Amino acid sequence: MNKNLTSELISFVRFPLAICVVMIHCFISIKGWQYDHLAVQGFGSNVAMEFIISTRIFILFVVALFFLISGYLFFLHLEEWNSGGWLRKMKRRFWTLLIPYLLWNTLYLLYIIGPDIWECLVHGKPWDVVKAWVDDHGGWVGLYWNAKSLGIGQVDIWGHPAHTTVPILLPFYFIRDLIVVDLCTPLFHFLLRSRDGKVSTYAIVTMTILAFLYLTQTSFMIPGFTAEAFFFFGWGAFLSLNRFELSDVFYARRWPIAIITLILFIVMISSGYLYSRTGMLIYPFYTVFEVMTMINLLAWMVRRSYSNPFWAKIKNGSIKWQDATFLIFALHFFILKDIFRLLDRVGGALTGFYDVRKLSSNSSTIQMWRICFGYPIADRTHQSISRMREEADVMHSSRRCMARRQKR
DSSP states (O other), X not given: OHHHHXXXXXXXXXXXXXXXXXXXXXXXXXXXHHHHHHHHHOTTSOHHHHHHHHHHHHTTTHHHHHHHHHHHHHTTTOOOOOHHHHHHHHHHHIIIIIXXXXXXXXXXXXXXXXXXXXXXXXXXXXXXXXXXXXXXXTHHHHTTTOSEEESTTOBOTTSOBOOEEEOSSGGGHHHHHHHHHHHTHHHHHHHHSOBTXXXXXXXXXXXXXXXXXXXXXXXXXXXXXXXXHHHHHHHHHHHHHTTOOTTTTTGGGHHHHHHHHHHHHHHHHHTTTTSSHHHHHHHHHHHHHHHHHHHHHHHHHHHHHTTOHHHHHHHHHHHHTGGGHHHHHHHHHHHHHHHHHHHHHHGGGGOSTTOSTTSSTTOHHHHHHIIIIIHHHHHHHHHHHHHHHHHHHHHXXXXXXXXXXXXX
16 A cells, blocks of 8 residues: 555656746846845735745655656665666666766757858858857857856855856756766665665764755855755665655655745744845755655545545556656756746736836746736736726725815
8 A cells, every 4th residue: 555655656746846947037137136136125025925936845846856857766675685676777877867868968959059050151150159159158068057157156065165066957967967876876785885784874974964065055166966866866875775665764754844845934934035044054954845745645645545536536647748858857848948938038028016116027927927826816906906906096086076175
């Protein structure tokens, strides 16, 4: 029963996580100054922006949970560890990770600079523009590994640079980091496997070190090597190698875990989200507890699906779409880039309701939220407010007229 529940949980979670990844990148245009504006004006000054930022913070657990599930699945049903079995797994990873990673980054590269390359080949324009662009992104090799740096200026607790590097196709940094930890699986197996049917001292010490590195946000300063990937992949490997069922391991303590998650979430919001020292310090602890909370929530949904037709439909629908998960993950950034470009051009026609002293009223993020999630509600509310203002103006004019007549 529990093994089947864990299997269904993993199948169930893939599609929702892919949708959450899309949502994160819908909110990618939020900048630091917008957080600063909220901090200066006071929270409540722009409810729409606060909703978007809070939603983005809430779903940032996605990558961590993907790493945990990847580590869990790598060692699942492992009866015997040997070089032959590991090489077979690596061969599968070659076709399911490395080849798609190279292919999709190449397609995105052509998507971006393809027109310039065409102009150079067909119309004889100089290659200086293409060469300069490639050099700015780390060269041809760097495009596939560390083309961009995010969060420049951030430092870890030790004072080391803590910015994140990504390949040219930004979401595929997860695949890059997953390739790195997959290559380290022999070490994970040696350190984390059970000995004499019990959790070993090696495993406890290893997980303690990995947890410390992640919770202190220690930067390895090597592209592709991140504390997040090693900790959560290692956590999943630890659970799998020591025969813990993912659906049960945290479930008995689901309420205390959920309460702690909510408290940390509230503290993060009230302290200025990720653009404050307090928020940055709390964030890794919040992510750990939110990952456990999401696993418990999904386990509860799967359990309910056995007796409740509504949850059964939700679960079966999600499992039905799980095969589309990677395609959604790979394609969404292509589509969103064009949507952002389009909305930036026509955004002026959609402004008004979220205009709080012109705070990012034309931003792609606001427009994405309005169109995809709340535009009908926002539009009706805007119309209602406009009617109320008109009625108030009419009443005010009437009172002024009555006051003038009384004076006469």
